[in-house]
Amino acid sequence: MDRRISVAVIGGDGIGPEVVATAIPIIEAAAGRHGAAMVWEHLPHGASHYLDTGETLSDNVYEHLRDDVDAIFLGALGDPRVPDNEHARDILLGLRFRLDLYINFRPCTLLHPDLCPLKGRKVGRSESRTVGQSDRLGKEEGPSVLPTVRLSDGEPEGRAIDFVIFRENTEGSYLGRGSSANVGEPDEEHIVEGVHSAPKIERILRAAFEWAAANGKRRVTMSDKANAIPAHRIWGRLLEKVSSEFPQIDSEHRYVDALAMELVRDPERFDVIVTNNLFGDILSDLGAELVGGLGLAASANLHPGRAGLFEPVHGSAPGLAGTGEANPMAAILAGALMLDQLGIEPAADRVREAVVAALAEGATTPDLGGTATTEEVGSWIARHVSGNPSRAIGA
Ligand code: NAD
Ligand code: IPM
Ligand code: MN
DSSP states (O other): OOEEEEEEEEEESTTHHHHHHHHHHHHHHHHHTTTEEEEEEEEOOSHHHHHHHOOSSOHHHHHHHHHSOSEEEEEEOOOTTSTTOHHHIIIIIHHHHHTTOOEEEEEEEOSSGGGOSSTTOOOOOOOOOOSOHHHHSSTTTOSOOOOOOOOOSOOOSSOOSEEEEEEEOSSBTTSOOEEEESTTSTTOEEEEOOBOOHHHHHHHHHHHHHHHHHTTOOEEEEEEOTTTOGGGHHHHHHHHHHHTTOTTSEEEEEEHHHHHHHHHHOGGGOSEEEEOHHHHHHHHHHHHHHTTOGGGOEEEEEOTTSOEEEEESSOOOGGGTTTTOOOOHHHHHHHHHHHHHTTOHHHHHHHHHHHHHHHHHTOOOGGGTOOOOHHHHHHHHHHHHTTOOOSSTTO
């Protein structure tokens, strides 16, 4: 092995630890085939740890994650025993904010035609990597690049459902600013402030355009709700500025309500969607459902040049925990995004190809219509990644 990669693992709550434990050997096997040795450090953070110790994310742990690891791999956070979700906000949102992981990169690519709830859709394939993204992204700040999403199987004719959401990840309505009055009284009132600042908007817009340009994409769609929330007009003004630097990319605007409608009507027309934190959260679950559901949706929290945080889009699904029905593919695909960002693209491709093969074989959990368990899907994919594919589940 010529490279050692250290990854902090936060399994978290509910199905988080199960899907992460299933994904780890797959990521390790794929990386190993391409000369990289993964070193995993398991952290206990989650609801039980919080209830036992009162710790969400201490400064020491935060500094360790900031300074000492190459990536963070996270399952999910959220537990009915912590009804206000404060541990999840401190740990997950805390890491996104404090590490300034300003890009929440959420690909929505149809991997098998049967997975789309809309009729007659084609499977996706990202366009060429002929433009060297590593030359364009993260150059000033370090070696990291944004993941690309590639499938190497035959390219179908025509447009496919294959878009990426760039969700602003450090402000918007997520900062917890505002005030509450008369809680529990008939006139209870809460004021929730949304923060939209020029530097943060500009950098997420620029990240979206740079990725579009580097990955041969034609269109960037920015979404806000400026007709109802005038402060959102800053997004349009900055869109004009940033898009003028990318004349080869079509730039457009959609109010978020209309975008939600159009994503269902004509998902193939979208390449890159860039939007604020809250709208990105909502649209990414909609996007996930268009390509098979939360069991398949992966995300990367990134700041080019720094260690990223990789996680499924889904939550802790407490009702599924321990049933063996959780789909591990979202976590596995999040692992592929991690391998991409670590610069081991062939390993990432190998993982994605194995997931596509499992989908084609019907080696899937019940959310996708299969009968396999979390572990069986994981073993099937692990064998495929290791070069010993087998057709039957459990064989
Ligand atoms: P959820 O994503 O946990 O579940 C939504 C639905 O999708 C449920 O029906 C669930 O069974 C299904 N689902 C999710 N992941 C699946 C998988 N891998 N395989 C099969 N089915 C899957 O969202 P929720 O129910 O709104 O939230 C549950 C908890 O998770 C809450 O505490 C919430 O705050 C938290 N949450 C955490 C994250 C995160 O850590 N990134 C994300 C979303 C929600
Ligand atoms: C996500 C989740 C989180 C978010 C929650 C758990 C705070 O829904 O990662 O999509 O809203 O960002
Ligand atoms: Mn979400």
